[in-house]
Amino acid sequence: MxxxxxxxxxxxxxxxxxxxxxxxxxxxxxxxxxxRNMVMVAAIAAIVQFITVIFLLGQLPDLKLAATQCGRYGMTVIYQEYSNQVCYAQNEAGNWVINWxxxxxxxxxxxxxxxxxxxxxxxxxxxxxxxxxxxxxxxxxxxxxxxxxxxxxxxxxxxxxxxxxxxxxxxxxxxxxxxxxxxxxxxxxxxxxxxxxxxxxxxxxxxxxxxxxxxxxxxxxxxxxxxxxxxxxxxxxxxxxxxxxxxxxxxxxxxxxxxxxxxxxxxxxxxxxxxxxxxxxxxxxxxxxxxxxxxxxxxxxxxxxxxxxxxxxxxxxxxxxxxxxxHNPEKTILSKVNSYWLTAWFAPIALGFTLQTESNLATIHDDTYLISNNFIFLQVCLSLFGLGLIFALSPHRQTLYDWARYRHQNHGNSLWKELVLGDNSPATVAIAINLAIAIIFITPSIFLILPPSYQYIFWGLILSTTNILLYAVIAQFLLTLKTRKRVIWSIVAVASMIILPPVCLGVAELTIRTIPQVWLLSFVPITATEYVSFAAIAVAILGQWLAITVISLQMTRKLKQAGASETKILMNRVNTLSN
Incomplete structure (x- = not known):
């Protein structure tokens, strides 16, 4: 069979x-x-259609009842004080008139x-x-x-x-x-x-x-x-x-x-x-x-x-x-060049759905408030997009080590060119460029459309991009570990940095209005920038960049050591074979 x-x-x-x-x-x-599979599929399709038709036929009026019946498929509207009812009427032949x-x-x-x-x-x-x-x-x-x-x-x-x-x-x-x-x-x-x-x-x-x-x-x-x-x-x-x-x-x-x-x-x-x-x-x-x-x-x-x-x-x-x-599962999901094109395509589309207004809003203030709320959703969307770029552009451990070991052989490529265009190099610089592309598209609309009182949204956008960069260097650093579960560890680490701070602050009842400075380091800092001074925002940005710099230097040192040590091992093996 x-x-x-x-x-x-x-x-x-x-x-x-x-x-x-x-x-x-x-x-x-x-x-x-x-x-057997075809018979089962045909039977399921027939049963689905049969049940659907029987269900809808059950909504029709009962032919045995002569009294007035009401239902969805009636043609007569009976107007009542609180709600109207659609009922069935009979034609001259005594048949129910149905809205077929x-x-x-x-x-x-x-x-x-x-x-x-x-x-x-x-x-x-x-x-x-x-x-x-x-x-x-x-x-x-x-x-x-x-x-x-x-x-x-x-x-x-x-x-x-x-x-x-x-x-x-x-x-x-x-x-x-x-x-x-x-x-x-x-x-x-x-x-x-x-x-x-x-x-x-x-x-x-x-x-x-x-x-x-x-x-x-x-x-x-x-x-x-x-x-x-x-x-x-x-x-x-x-x-x-x-x-x-x-x-x-x-x-x-x-x-x-x-x-x-x-x-x-x-x-x-x-x-x-x-x-x-x-x-x-x-x-x-x-x-x-x-x-x-x-x-x-x-x-x-x-x-x-x-x-x-x-x-x-x-x-x-x-x-x-x-x-x-x-054909090559070890490759990064996106090439760095394609990521720039993707961001340049995604950012204008996301911005287009942000600049929306409701036609029935009473005042310009309500209109501006709606757009400002949309900018909050835009910032969340861009943060999620940035998280996707982290795992789409970050190469695996062995790829990074090979790049660190053989980079000096590419005499025609400078280090910055490798970091910007090379798919095997660390992804931090490429992610920074992608975030800069998004900011370039979005920033003019903040200053041209929103009044000065809403320009705290810009600083929230800047803080969110530095947050993404911090997540990126941490994820890239964890991907250089020798453990087999390094991908899971990097996901858990980034997820913890996103989820744990607001949960802990919420349990401690430290709201955005009571202590907004701490919320500047959350996943959605735009909600706190409204309640803090420029000095607090500057300190938060400097602190994030300090952490990014320290982790990046540590990762660079580790890659240099790994490249040097693996090259030394290979040379020792060559010398042993020659002897």
Whole structure:
């Protein structure tokens, strides 16, 4: 019973050519498209559709009751003192008049959300679990030695590993399409929605593969952690969309762009159902979301295009990193040159979502207060981005030692050129340049848009960047240790520096208003700069730079000693062999 499904009927078919051109895809599909698996997938898809349809049919009026019935799919509104009720009316033939367009639209929305969760959550779990399993068995190293390119192998995994999920979604598509057309949604919008969902799959699947290739020493938890976190975030974001009353004039609304379910707003609007019948985010809510003050998401074509572009650009970066890391896992995640381009791309986008205003704010003061709060979120986002750069640019211990030993052989490269452009050198200088790029983009908006009373935000930004530099040198120093768990130790050390200070200060009841000077050294110093003098800020910055300098000098001394000692060992071995 475990025979493979026949994948193609003629040797010259398009499917056959695709499999021949990508052996990894053929390998994945051959192992998963078994008769038993296909039957189980078909049964699950049929059960999901059956339960969904039965649930919605249960919301319709009881045909046996002649009394007045009220429900979601009625066509008559009964106005009451406190709330209105939608009830069913009977036509001349005695049949209940039902809003079938709304019924089909609900079916379309439910199937769409089920499909999104299945593709993203289950698909990422399968990809990570499969890659980790092959890494542990050693088969992934064997694949790396084959003549296949990194792009071919990775594409084969993305298309092949979740093939059963793709099959289940394909079985849901006919009812999904019929429900959309019956709810009067144009076919072009349905296809645009499906295409954007595929773009989101490309992004999250590339991110899942990248996560699976990172070595943290806890490979068994990778798949559960990543898929569980993604499922929670998608559930939270979808709940905001379904609520229908979300305020989007803030920085965090940008994260909704990573949930393809937001496109349902445009599809629901195209159905032209009357206002109030759908509990979902409306295009009026999307008008609050702006980019550099421009409400770009009110137009359907532009909104869908921007969301698709968002997924495409992030997929490009993830794909470039994957191709870099696949054949050489010892390489840094990002090259230093690419990190500069990434920061120069990320900072203007983040700033664009910071400069938002609410149209219903009463005064300019309220408007300024909203933007200042967005700058706090921007500072947190940049700090998280900086933490990502620390682990994306920091080379491993052996790479650093090799660089320290052989650097003098590169006569054409100066030390500063190596630190700025060389991928094997310590990452501190490159991280400082990335943070400087971000500050250059953000600083003018602080001084040009905000009044002088809010310019403490600038000093909070400076303190946060020096914090990131301090975390960077500590993480890089710990990565030079001989212990096997040095990556975990560096993560724990940085996480402790972020979490423990506010926890200890909170337990001691030392709030930002009572002793703000101590909070200047926290992960979010911008919350304390409002309550301290310039002298306190200067002392904090000098203290951070003193710590950065001391740790950097210690790491430099250690690298020199390691390079000299290993060179001496090699020379002794050469002398021994010659004797």
């Amino acid at each position: 475990k025979q493979n499904i026949r994948l193609f009927s003629t040797p010259n078919s398009l499917w056959s050519k695709l499999l021949d051109s990508n052996p990894q895809l053929f390998r994945e599909i051959q192992g998963k498209l078994k008769t 367009q709304l019924w089909w639209l609900d079916l379309f929305i439910i199937l769409s959300i089920i499909g999104i969760f299945a593709l993203l959550v289950i698909g990422t779990y399968l990809l990570i679990a499969d890659t980790v399993r092959e890494e542990e068995r050693g088969t992934l190293n064997f694949i790396r030695l084959t003549p296949q390119s990194a792009g071919s192998v990775l594409l084969g995994k993305i298309l092949g590993v979740p093939i059963l999920v793709y099959t289940a979604i394909a079985l849901l598509l006919p009812l999904h399409l019929v429900a959309g057309l019956q709810s009067h949604i144009p076919l072009t919008l349905i296809l645009a929605f499906d295409l954007t969902v595929l773009a989101s799959c490309a992004f999250f699947y590339c991110l899942a593969l990248l996560w699976s290739l990172l070595d943290f020493g806890v490979s068994g938890l990778k798949s559960w952690f990543a898929s569980g976190l993604l499922g929670f975030l998608l559930l939270f974001a979808t709940a905001i969309l379904v609520d229908g009353h979300a305020k989007l004039a803030h920085f965090l609304a940008w994260t909704l762009m990573f949930n393809p379910a937001i496109l349902l707003t445009y599809l629901i609007d195209a159905s032209h159902l009357r206002f109030g019948t759908i509990d979902f985010l409306s295009t009026d809510n999307l008008a609050e979301l702006s980019f550099y003050g421009q409400a770009l998401w009110t137009k359907t074509t532009i909104g869908i295009g921007l969301i698709f572009l968002n997924f495409s650009l992030w997929t490009y970066w993830c794909w470039a990193i994957l191709k870099r890391r696949f």
